[in-house]
Amino acid sequence: MARNFDDMFNEVLYGKRRRQDNTLIDHWIDECLFKDSEEEDIDRSSIPTPCTWINRDREAGQDRLFQDYFADEPVYNADIFRRRFRMRRHVFLRIVDALSNVYPYFQQRVDATGRRDLSPHQKCTAAIRMLAYGIAADAAYDYVHIGESTTIECLKKFVEGVISVFEDEYLRKPNLNDVQRLLQMTESRGFRGMLGSTDYMHWQWKNCPKAWKSMYMSGYCGVATIVLEVVASSNLWIWHAFFGISGSNNDINVLDRSPVFDDILNDRASEVNYTINGNNYTMGYYLADGIYSEWVTFVKSISKPQGEKCKLFAQYQEGQRKDVERAF
Template sequence: MSLGNVGGDTPHSFLPPTQQSAKRSSYETWTTEDNILLLTGYFHVSNDSELGNNQKGETFWGKITQYVNENAKSGKERIVSRCHSHFKDINRNISSFIGCYSTACREKRSGGNASGSSGSKRKSSGEDVESSTPTLVRPEGRDVAKKKARGSSSKTSVSRKSKGAIEEELSKLVSAHEKFEEKRSSTASAMNNLAHSNNMEMYRMKRPLFLRIVDSISNYDDYFTQRRNNAGKLGLTPIQKCTAAIRMLAYGVAADACDEYVKIGESTAIECTRKFCEGVIALFQDEYLRRPNVEDLQRLLQVGQERGFPGMIGSIDCMHWQWKNCPKAWQGQFTSGHKGTATVILEAVASYDLWIWHAFLGLPDSLNNINVLDRSPVFDDIESGEAPRVNFTVNGREYNLAYYLADGIYPK
């Protein structure tokens, strides 16, 4: 059967001769070269290494039609619907030919001839011929083939694992867990030894002060006590938890920067910092986070008098902290010309012994010190008449209000 005859049996060929001549011009003719070109375009698009059959039908047959039109020598422009329907005709005719050919081969092997017996056998086996007729099916796409290969490989790999291999993997996991617990316990003991040593520069405070904070926090909140989990393993020590919190506050590092140093997770470090701040405020607020009382003022005035500044109770100044993750919408007000980057202003009042009596943080860098002082609550007690009265004399003149020592807002 020649491919040139495929497509000759178009609907107009079954009409009477008088109607065939009238309607023959409305149907396209396909030559052998056109049929071969159509099949070549089909296999070319189907075997695409990137897309293959994972395309929509319109896109798939549109590419085939484009391939036929670009390589056709006759110059005829084919449309998508014609190419698709003609391919179906070719597929049906070839399938019928293959079925008849396979039936003839079976009859020849079984000793049949062209007599009526063979004809009857052919008729009786007509259903078998139709059922065994192969068809041209589009090959599987890339994704389907990968899923099948992945599923078969996973099944074979799981089935090939023996009991000994599974036990070996379990033993490796157990040994790795034991090593991790051993390293964790050694880290905890090393932290305890370091905390009780004289080298406490890493905490930015003296050793007695650090141990006092740890003991106070541990007695206040049970979260900082060392406990055992359900497996009987010891958890984090109070020193590990306080170290992670203090490092985050002192150095401004991220929560996951302490995991390798003190063997603590990111979420645990964040929780330790939150509970540490709550405990410090609850324990030390009345002693450290307060305004100076009358006794404190008398002591500060005496020290200021001895140092040549009668009436001075502290120093006030503003510093700029860089805000690395400042939002884009706020960078205009938090960036000044002389700094060149987004910063936050901190106003603080400290005495000679580094005791901080006042702190005011959060104003943008576009303000100068006078604007910050205007927005600060440092003189609210004076305006409300609640400030303690003090008496001192300077150049023969008596004063009843203390003052803070400050520098110029625009130093040269």
């Protein structure tokens, strides 16, 4: 059936107009979105960009990590492992196993495509590398094949997990049983009533913010440092640690701000009873060097011993106080 001339004319006319209108609309959108002029204030950073997927080959990273450190015959021996991980292999594996048993985040799973997820060894290694070396998050990619955002997430989960799992056993003050064990250890070494050795050291703050470096700058080391107060036992357990506040600090003014004697001042300390030369004592003490104040809680050496008795005491005191130096 022949079409009406008027209908054909209107179709051509309106179709042309629609094409012209579409062209104008496209031109207007192009002007609004991409025109770079000072008259229009357009924030191009707000325009979302598509995410780029990177095949990091996490399976290869896990296989290489296992062969290097955790195989039956690893590439690197136990000494190299301890130097790079800042702990022995059995300690690291204990942490990995504990976190894997408690938190699903550290458990290896298989995704919908059948690929293995990141292993707990990879996640814990990335966190340990950041803590041990102070490196950036994306610096761990070259070895463990983990992206920057995932590495940061691993670090946060690792710290939270270690505190949650090991806090009751390791990250706490000594209880009554711990105090009795410490007293037995020190009494066998000739110092009845001793709870440990205390000392201070300047801990270098490698990544100290530039705005704070003047507050933490140490004339002794020439770099930004934080004074660390430590009490250690003969088995090298550090059961008290306190980082001094900002400012020019030495051992004395850090001690004034330290909470090491708060329990004694508030009558919350564990009871310590012992007898020396017929005298009864109810307060434990720490071995310290000569810079400390003359407090009853400190037993210091003799700087210039006179006589065999004083020389013998100075020799034993200085020898036992090496525990905290060994811990450092």
